Amino acid sequence: MKLAIWTYEGPPHIGAMRVATAMNGVHCVLHAPQGDSYADLLFTMIERNRQRPPVTYSSFQARNLGQDVAALFKTTLSQAYERFQPQLLLVGASCTAELLQDDPGGLARALKLPIPVIALDLPASSKKENWGAAETFYQIVRHLADIDVRPTPRIGRRPCCNLLGPAGLGFRHRDDAAEVTKLLAMMGVDVALCAPMGASPADIARIGRADFNVVLYPEIADPAARWLERTFHQPIVRTVPLGHGATRDFITEIARVADVDPAPALLADPSRMPWWTQSVDSTYLTGKRVFIFGDATHAIAAARVAHDELGFQIAGLGTYNREFAREVHAAANLYGIEALITDDHLDVEARIAQLQPELVLGTQMERHIAKRLGIAAAVISAPVHVEDFPARYSPQMGFEGANVLFDSWVHPLMKGLEDHLLTMFRDDFEFNDASGPSHLSQHRPVAGGPRPSSDVRPVWAAEAERELGKIPFFVRGKARRNTEQFAIDRGVAIITLGTLYDAKSHLAG
Amino acid sequence: MTVEPIALRKKGSFDVPVPPPNILRERGQQQMFCGLAGIIWLHRKMTDAFFLVIGSRTCAHFLQSAAGVMIFAEPRFATAILEERDLTGLADPEDEIEAIVARIIERRPDIRQLFLVGSCPSEVIKLDLSRSAKRLSAKYFPQIVVRQYTASGLETTFTQGEDACLAAIVPDLPAEKPHDGRSLLILGSLPDIVEEQFRRLFDALGIGPVTLLPQSRSADLPRVGPRTHLLLAQPFLAETARCLEQRGANRLPAPFPFGVEGTTLWLKAAADAWGIDEDRFEQVIAPARDRARRALAHHQRRLRDKRLFFFPDSQLEIPLARFLSRELGMTLLEVGTPYLHSGLLAAELSLLPPTTRLSEGQDVERQLERCRASRPDLVVCGLGLANPLEAEGLTTKWSIELTFSPIHGFEHAGDLAELFSRPLARRDLLKVGP
Numbered sequence: 001m002k003l004a005i006w007t008y009e010g011p012p013h014i015g016a017m018r019v020a021t022a023m024n025g026v027h028c029v030l031h032a033p034q035g036d037s038y039a040d041l042l043f044t045m046i047e048r049n050r051q052r053p054p055v056t057y058s059s060f061q062a063r064n065l066g067q068d069v070a071a072l073f074k075t076t077l078s079q080a081y082e083r084f085q086p087q088l089l090l091v092g093a094s095c096t097a098e099l100l101q102d103d104p105g106g107l108a109r110a111l112k113l114p115i116p117v118i119a120l121d122l123p124a125s126s127k128k129e130n131w132g133a134a135e136t137f138y139q140i141v142r143h144l145a146d147i148d149v150r151p152t153p154r155i156g157r158r159p160c161c162n163l164l165g166p167a168g169l170g171f172r173h174r175d176d177a178a179e180v181t182k183l184l185a186m187m188g189v190d191v192a193l194c195a196p197m198g199a200s201p202a203d204i205a206r207i208g209r210a211d212f213n214v215v216l217y218p219e220i221a222d223p224a225a226r227w228l229e230r231t232f233h234q235p236i237v238r239t240v241p242l243g244h245g246a247t248r249d250f251i252t253e254i255a256r257v258a259d260v261d262p263a264p265a266l267l268a269d270p271s272r273m274p275w276w277t278q279s280v281d282s283t284y285l286t287g288k289r290v291f292i293f294g295d296a297t298h299a300i301a302a303a304r305v306a307h308d309e310l311g312f313q314i315a316g317l318g319t320y321n322r323e324f325a326r327e328v329h330a331a332a333n334l335y336g337i338e339a340l341i342t343d344d345h346l347d348v349e350a351r352i353a354q355l356q357p358e359l360v361l362g363t364q365m366e367r368h369i370a371k372r373l374g375i376a377a378a379v380i381s382a383p384v385h386v387e388d389f390p391a392r393y394s395p396q397m398g399f400e401g402a403n404v405l406f407d408s409w410v411h412p413l414m415k416g417l418e419d420h421l422l423t424m425f426r427d428d429f430e431f432n433d434a435s436g437p438s439h440l441s442q443h444r445p446v447a448g449g450p451r452p453s454s455d456v457r458p459v460w461a462a463e464a465e466r467e468l469g470k471i472p473f474f475v476r477g478k479a480r481r482n483t484e485q486f487a488i489d490r491g492v493a494i495i496t497l498g499t500l501y502d503a504k505s506h507l508a509g
Numbered sequence: 510m511t512v513e514p515i516a517l518r519k520k521g522s523f524d525v526p527v528p529p530p531n532i533l534r535e536r537g538q539q540q541m542f543c544g545l546a547g548i549i550w551l552h553r554k555m556t557d558a559f560f561l562v563i564g565s566r567t568c569a570h571f572l573q574s575a576a577g578v579m580i581f582a583e584p585r586f587a588t589a590i591l592e593e594r595d596l597t598g599l600a601d602p603e604d605e606i607e608a609i610v611a612r613i614i615e616r617r618p619d620i621r622q623l624f625l626v627g628s629c630p631s632e633v634i635k636l637d638l639s640r641s642a643k644r645l646s647a648k649y650f651p652q653i654v655v656r657q658y659t660a661s662g663l664e665t666t667f668t669q670g671e672d673a674c675l676a677a678i679v680p681d682l683p684a685e686k687p688h689d690g691r692s693l694l695i696l697g698s699l700p701d702i703v704e705e706q707f708r709r710l711f712d713a714l715g716i717g718p719v720t721l722l723p724q725s726r727s728a729d730l731p732r733v734g735p736r737t738h739l740l741l742a743q744p745f746l747a748e749t750a751r752c753l754e755q756r757g758a759n760r761l762p763a764p765f766p767f768g769v770e771g772t773t774l775w776l777k778a779a780a781d782a783w784g785i786d787e788d789r790f791e792q793v794i795a796p797a798r799d800r801a802r803r804a805l806a807h808h809q810r811r812l813r814d815k816r817l818f819f820f821p822d823s824q825l826e827i828p829l830a831r832f833l834s835r836e837l838g839m840t841l842l843e844v845g846t847p848y849l850h851s852g853l854l855a856a857e858l859s860l861l862p863p864t865t866r867l868s869e870g871q872d873v874e875r876q877l878e879r880c881r882a883s884r885p886d887l888v889v890c891g892l893g894l895a896n897p898l899e900a901e902g903l904t905t906k907w908s909i910e911l912t913f914s915p916i917h918g919f920e921h922a923g924d925l926a927e928l929f930s931r932p933l934a935r936r937d938l939l940k941v942g943p
Contacts (some may be wrong), residue, residue, distance in 0.1 A: 001563070001595055001600070001602070002592060003587055003612060004589075005587045006573055007569045007573060009566075033663050034663065036538045036543075042574060043893065044892060044893055045892050050900035052894070059538045061663050079874075095567050096567075096629035097630075099630060099633045099634060118861060467702070478805065501797065504800075504920065505800035505920075506804075508805075508808070508926075
């Protein structure tokens with residue numbers, strides 16, 4: 001057993017859901033106990049999807065255990081097929097169902113459905129979310145790719161590629177796919193297919209028509225890309241265009257593989273990032289010690305940006321996905337440090353505390369660790385929370401992505417500097433808490449927040465004051481103000497518990 | 510609409526099981542949480558307890574998804590994730606649990622009670638957590654009490670996790686002493702502020718001593734016996750109530766303390782048991798009750814005649830539907846509940862409009878079809894359904910908020926109504942659209 005409070009990755013069936021949710025015309029039927037449907041809310045809340053994920057759960061309970069549970073799975077499967085009429089069915093088991101003797105694949109075959117059904121093997125006690133996504137995508141490609149489909153001769157047409165890897169719940173996948181598509185268009189390269197995001201089973205069948213594959217997220221796309229390379233001889237572009245330099249390398253690699261001229265794209269380079277980082281304003285960034293942790297792809301790319309493009313010193317580098325430990329070790333060697341490969345956030349916390357960096361680039365978890373340690377932080381990788389599925393366009397890849405990286409990494413440092421200066425000058429006569437912002441001097445606040453204006457201030461009875469203290473801090477100020485105004489309006493001199501609740505009921509709604 | 514004072518009924522009259530009208534029992538795909546969710550509020554309430562789930566990565570992932578930001582505040586819960594060697598029998602699960610518990614106690618020496626919480630995987634492989642609990646209790650006696658219960662999806666739905674947890678405490682409650690007088694035991698975790706509001710009312714009525722389950726500290730376990738009067742603050746505690754009744758406690762039948770009517774009848778049940786006369790009762794509750802009426806008046810205009818559809822989630826649905834229909838004039842289309850205990854809900858069911866369609870359990874696709882067909886003005890549902898239904902043009906109130914917000918009693922009646930009127934107000938307010 002392994003003690004876990006926080007997990008960087010979910011179980012492998014979550015990875016399968018991320019692929020199914022990203023695609024069109026796919027439905028996934030999971031043999032899973034009642035309660036496992038919690039995973040739906042990751043998609044409807046964090047990613048803010050408008051549709052429920054295309055997943056049906058058998059929802060078995062204790063009373064179904066025994067013979068009943070296999071029959072329940074078959075019923076669930078045929079009902080899901082009837083209702084959703086997908087072009088492709090994925091069937092699999094979550095961790096609990098994996099422990100039962102039912103065989104989702106065999107049960108599905110027995111139904112003889114007129115569409116392809118792929119049985120997924122998702123070993124929950126040894127593998128995790130990214131593996132589940134990669135395996136699911138690989139199985140889909142392997143089962144559906146029509147091996148007779150080949151690229152048409154290049155004469156009289158633009159080169160075209162597949163973009164592989166963008167999936168549901170991916171950190172900035174939506175905008176990265178758009179940004180990379182723009183970049184390729186600038187070079188005269190078309191995207192034949194982006195998958196799994198936005199692809200249908202029919203699209204996957206024709207995956208062989210592209211000249212080559214661009215792997216944006218190796219954690220998800222690598223096994224599929226390798227199989228395509230073996231089967232269709234489609235070359236793989238492995239440079240991930242994360243950062244300004246990597247984007248230029250990506251252009252060069254695309255140009256070589258697609259046999260096009262890189263010069264126009266390199267010359268057009270619209271990025272503001274190189275000048276921002278060269279400008280004198282950025283000099284103080286030099287040698288800032290940064291700790292980097294995340295999925296391997298984002299962590300390795302972030303280290304290069306931090307070192308080569310922002311002039312930081314890499315104090316630590318690590319990843320939670322062991323599948324890419326070798327690559328991260330190699331990257332850490334470049335900076336003369338030892339990589340941290342762990343999925344235990346307490347190890348990460350200990351390393352950060354020991355290194356005391358000035359900036360932490362990591363996942364949601366590192367953001368919280370850094371907050372606890374009083375260190376500036378920015379998010380560079382999944383797992384992320386709802387705020388990292390923004391409404392605004394904010395890719396990490398390509399030239400615009402480099403702009404986004406500069407802003408989002410430098411802001412917390414500037415905030416930190418600002419806080420430091422404010423603390424340093426806190427006792428200054430015109431720069432203390434009570435004097436307020438200088439440009440708002442006419443609205444100088446009274447200490448303790450805004451209060452109703454009156455000469456006769458009501459007094460709080462001790463009991464009422466205590467009760468006020470139980471109100472959550474983020475509405476306490478409003479409650480205090482409203483209650484005092486209520487008391488003033490009624491000429492009440494002493495605020496009792498009764499006054500507090502009278503005011504609350506008066507103002508409800 | 511004004512809320513008319515209701516005729517108070519005599520104690521015991523609610524105990525007559527009312528056959529639920531129009532009940533639909535469905536089985537199929539469910540969109541509900543498992544009982545592990547209870548840990549998220551129980552660990553806030555029981556300040557010296559630690560909850561260790563013996564389960565899979567899925568369990569850990571669920572807890573962190575449901576707990577949101579709370580996960581980072583050094584929470585007093587964690588998962589012991591079963592690995593390959595645990596499943597193949599290469600590792601002795603009891604030794605593994607013992608080693609993990611030792612690590613936890615080293616990190617959190619302030620812990621006084623530890624719960625080993627069973628999950629679907631631990632149940633399917635038939636891990637005997639009660640043996641581990643006994644062994645660990647002996648090892649850590651008297652510093653720490655170790656208990657176990659199951660909150661698996663196989664056995665429990667959402668709030669039933671609290672029921673399973675509290676039921677596991679009941680055998681440890683000390684028995685009443687011979688000289689003990691009668692006492693009132695309030696069952697069900699309530700936000701601190703609500704707890705204190707109720708305590709003040711009971712004090713003013715002269716009802717006491719009042720004890721609570723759960724208690725914030727394990728040293729304060731209430732005594733239980735034939736002079737204990739039991740008042741349920743939450744509708745999902747059937748098993749705990751049964752265990753307490755077995756130990757002699759007398760359950761006071763009452764509706765649940767939501768809104769003016771529910772709170773009045775709930776307090777009245779205790780007042781009658783203590784023989785408090787009508788005038789005294791009226792005098793004590795009048796100020797808070799009148800405030801609650803005024804607070805509700807703010808929401809009556811917006812909610813009156815609005816058609817409401819409840820998806821099952823927490824077992825709070827029936828009491829809340831009663832409140833919304835009787836005190837705010839909403840029309841009930843369907844009230845879904847994961848589990849309907851007609852004995853505990855007898856008083857509630859007798860107050861529901863007889864035409865209400867009740868459903869127990871779920872086949873989510875069929876329930877969605879009924880929901881869409883009836884075009885409700887407001888749908889109460891979980892987070893997996895809320896945004897998709899909004900995208901279809903329906904207005905939703907996500908139900909999990911109802912288990913985390915203070916909604917009980919007079920002083921929160923207005924807040925409770927606001928939880929339902931706010932989504933409608935927002936829909937009227939927003940001038941964006943496709």
